[in-house]
Amino acid sequence: MDNQKLSHDILNILERLRIMHDLMKDKNFEHIPKEELLNDLQENLDLLKTNFQKLSQ
Amino acid sequence: MDKIICLGKNYSDHIAEMKEPASEMPVLFLKPASAFIETKNNGKIILPWERGLIHHECEVVFKLYKKNIIGLGLGLDLTLRDTQKELKSKGQPWEISKVFKNSAICTPIQGLRDFLNWQETPFILKVNGEIRQESKLSNAILKPNDMIHYIDKYFPICDGDLIFTGTPSGVAALKPNDMIELKFGPIETSFQVVAQDG
Numbered sequence: 001m002d003n004q005k006l007s008h009d010i011l012n013i014l015e016r017l018r019i020m021h022d023l024m025k026d027k028n029f030e031h032i033p034k035e036e037l038l039n040d041l042q043e044n045l046d047l048l049k050t051n052f053q054k055l056s057q
Numbered sequence: 058m059d060k061i062i063c064l065g066k067n068y069s070d071h072i073a074e075m076k077e078p079a080s081e082m083p084v085l086f087l088k089p090a091s092a093f094i095e096t097k098n099n100g101k102i103i104l105p106w107e108r109g110l111i112h113h114e115c116e117v118v119f120k121l122y123k124k125n126i127i128g129l130g131l132g133l134d135l136t137l138r139d140t141q142k143e144l145k146s147k148g149q150p151w152e153i154s155k156v157f158k159n160s161a162i163c164t165p166i167q168g169l170r171d172f173l174n175w176q177e178t179p180f181i182l183k184v185n186g187e188i189r190q191e192s193k194l195s196n197a198i199l200k201p202n203d204m205i206h207y208i209d210k211y212f213p214i215c216d217g218d219l220i221f222t223g224t225p226s227g228v229a230a231l232k233p234n235d236m237i238e239l240k241f242g243p244i245e246t247s248f249q250v251v252a253q254d255g
Binding site: 012015016018019022023026028030031032 | 058059120122123125126127128166168169170215216217
């Protein structure tokens with residue numbers, strides 16, 4: 001995967017994290033339950049770490 | 058944000074004022090994230106007046122996550138109307154009239170729970186204190202979930218994408234230094250549209 005694609009993916013994950021932050025801050029679980037959001041959070045954090053590691057290689 | 062997905066011809070009164078035939082379904086087009094600007098209260102937004110008539114189209118904006126509406130804003134989809142008319146008359150694509158810097162203006166997004174009944178909440182655009190556009194989302198041809206299903210048939214929807222949901226009647230030209238006010242439930246903001254050297 002080239003660096004440009006990795007960088008794009010990382011920025012998309014950060015956007016997702018920002019949305020999750022807003023939803024959790026507002027306790028807005030009407031459409032996406034809290035448990036699902038927490039799972040998404042873990043998945044995205046793992047992916048973020050992997051992508052950052054690849055980007056640094 | 059990956060992109061802004063816009064619906065055209067989603068309000069009957071706007072189709073009538075444009076004297077255009079209604080299409081079976083609303084028109085879809087895209088604006089890139091680079092065309093986007095978030096309003097700052099009492100801020101200034103620079104527009105390319107040298108490129109001809111700039112029309113405002115006031116629209117409710119959805120923010121999406123996992124194809125769910127997780128927040129709302131009020132936006133202006135700006136259009137270079139002369140350019141659009143010329144391109145349409147030649148049967149050419151009209152992106153040039155829709156995609157330019159600051160052509161997708163939106164207030165900060167508010168959570169749905171900040172609205173009492175968002176589909177029935179009036180949204181209002183005032184220019185220099187005069188109401189130019191006023192409607193509510195329940196007047197749109199497609200209902201919110203139908204808009205997302207419709208878009209999903211054609212475009213990949215990404216988390217964080219915005220949907221500009223179409224404009225009601227009252228579209229008109231802006232002038233340099235016009236004062237713009239946008240009001241939609243808890244959202245209330247004002248700003249000025251200016252020229253580069255303004």
